[in-house]
Amino acid sequence: MKNKITSGAFVIMIAVFIVMLLLPADRESIAEENRAMSTFPPVNSKTAFSGEFAQGVEGFIGDNIGYRSSLTALARNINTSKGVTLEAGQIIATNKDIGTGTVQKQTLLAADNRIMEMFINNAENEKQYADTLNEYAKKLPEEIRIFSMLIPTQLEFCEPIYKNLQDSQKETIASVYSKLDSRIETVDAYGALERFSDEYIYFRTDHHWTQLGAYYAYCEFMKTEGSEAVNKDDFEMNSIHQFMGSLSDRVNLSEISAPPDTIEWYDVDKNGSVMVRMHDVSENGELTDYSGVMYERTKTEYDFFFGSDHPVVEMTNADNPYGKTLVVLKESYSNAFAPWLIKNYRSVILVDPRIFRGKLDTIIDCYSPDELLVMNYIFTTNFPDYCLLMKNIY
Numbered sequence: 001m002k003n004k005i006t007s008g009a010f011v012i013m014i015a016v017f018i019v020m021l022l023l024p025a026d027r028e029s030i031a032e033e034n035r036a037m038s039t040f041p042p043v044n045s046k047t048a049f050s051g052e053f054a055q056g057v058e059g060f061i062g063d064n065i066g067y068r069s070s071l072t073a074l075a076r077n078i079n080t081s082k083g084v085t086l087e088a089g090q091i092i093a094t095n096k097d098i099g100t101g102t103v104q105k106q107t108l109l110a111a112d113n114r115i116m117e118m119f120i121n122n123a124e125n126e127k128q129y130a131d132t133l134n135e136y137a138k139k140l141p142e143e144i145r146i147f148s149m150l151i152p153t154q155l156e157f158c159e160p161i162y163k164n165l166q167d168s169q170k171e172t173i174a175s176v177y178s179k180l181d182s183r184i185e186t187v188d189a190y191g192a193l194e195r196f197s198d199e200y201i202y203f204r205t206d207h208h209w210t211q212l213g214a215y216y217a218y219c220e221f222m223k224t225e226g227s228e229a230v231n232k233d234d235f236e237m238n239s240i241h242q243f244m245g246s247l248s249d250r251v252n253l254s255e256i257s258a259p260p261d262t263i264e265w266y267d268v269d270k271n272g273s274v275m276v277r278m279h280d281v282s283e284n285g286e287l288t289d290y291s292g293v294m295y296e297r298t299k300t301e302y303d304f305f306f307g308s309d310h311p312v313v314e315m316t317n318a319d320n321p322y323g324k325t326l327v328v329l330k331e332s333y334s335n336a337f338a339p340w341l342i343k344n345y346r347s348v349i350l351v352d353p354r355i356f357r358g359k360l361d362t363i364i365d366c367y368s369p370d371e372l373l374v375m376n377y378i379f380t381t382n383f384p385d386y387c388l389l390m391k392n393i394y
Contacts, residue, residue: 154202206245
C-alpha cells in the first residue's frame with residue numbers, strides 16, 4: 001500500500017511539472033531580474049562531458065516554467081529558513097541566478113540593516129575576463145584610448161566579521177588589472193569608494209551603488225583620463241523615498257531588518273542641453289532609434305536611471321560641441337554613472353553586451369570615439385557567459 005501511495009504521489013508530481021512547463025513562461029519575472037531568458041543549450045561532446053549541458057537544461061527549464069515568480073518566492077522562503085545565523089546577520093543561499101543567464105547561484109548576507117551579495121573568486125574566469133579585454137586592445141585602432149574599471153560591492157567595505165566571509169574583491173581587481181595589456185589604462189574605483197565608504201554610496205536593499213557612489217568613481221575616472229571632474233554640489237540633488245531594491249524580494253523581510261532606500265539623484269541637465277536617444281539593432285545590423293530619457297521619473301527603483309538597460313544609449317551634450325566621444329561597454333552599474341560623464345564629453349555612447357546584438361565595429365564607424373571604457377561590477381569576472389557576450393560583439 002505504501003509503495004502505491006509513493007508511486008501515485010510521484011506520478012502526480014511529474015504531471016504537475018509537465019503542466020507547469022506547458023503553461024506560458026513567466027517572462028515578467030525574468031525581466032525583473034534584468035537579464036535575458038535562458039535558451040536551450042547546444043548539444044555536443046564538450047557540453048555533455050563538462051556538465052554545461054545539464055546545467056543549461058536546468059536553467060532553461062527554470063526560466064520557462066509557468067508561475068515562476070510564485071515558485072521562486074516559495075523557494076526563497078524555504079532557503080531563508082536554512083540560513084546560517086551569525087551574531088548579527090544571516091547567510092542566505094538563494095536559487096537566484098546571477099549574471100546573464102549563468103547557472104551560478106546567488107548567496108546573500110543580510111547584516112547591519114543591509115542585504116549584500118557575497119563574492120567568490122573564480123580564477124579561471126578572471127583570466128578569461130582579462131583576455132577578453134586584451135582582445136579589444138589588439139583589435140581597436142591605436143588612436144582610441146582604452147580604460148578598464150572594475151567596481152567593488154558594498155560588502156567589501158563592511159566590518160571584517162562580514163567582509164571576510166567572502167573572497168577579497170580588492171585582490172581580484174588587482175589580479176585582473178595585472179593581466180591586462182599595457183595599452184589598457186586601469187581606474188582605481190576601489191580606492192575612490194573606500195575613501196568615502198562611510199557615506200551613502202551603496203543601496204541597502206539593492207546590489208547597485210547610489211549616484212553618489214558613482215560620482216566618486218567618476219571623479220577617479222576623470223583623474224585617470226586627465227580631465228577635471230564637475231563638482232556635484234553645483235547640481236540640485238533630488239530624492240525618491242521608500243525604494244526597495246532588487247535584493248529585497250529574495251529574502252524574508254519579516255525576519256531581516258533592511259529599511260527602505262532613497263534614490264538621491266543630481267539634476268545634471270537642468271537646462272536641457274543633453275539629448276538622449278536609445279538604439280536597437282535591426283536585422284541588417286543598422287541602428288534603429290526609439291525614445292528615451294536620462295532620468296525616467298515615473299520609475300521609483302534603480303531603473304529610474306535611463307528607465308532600465310538598453311542595447312545602445314546615445315547621449316549628446318550641446319554645451320560641449322567640440323568635446324570628445326566616449327564609448328562605454330557596460331552593465332547596469334553604468335546607469336547611475338553615465339549622467340556624470342556627459343558633462344565632460346560631447347557624446348557618450350553606452351553599449352550593453354547583454355542585449356546589444358550588433359557589432360562594435362558599427363559603433364566605432366558611426367561615432368568615431370576617442371576613448372573606450374569597459375566598466376563592470378566585480379561579479380562579472382565570475383560570469384563566463386558575460387565574457388562570451390563581450391567577445392561576440394567584436
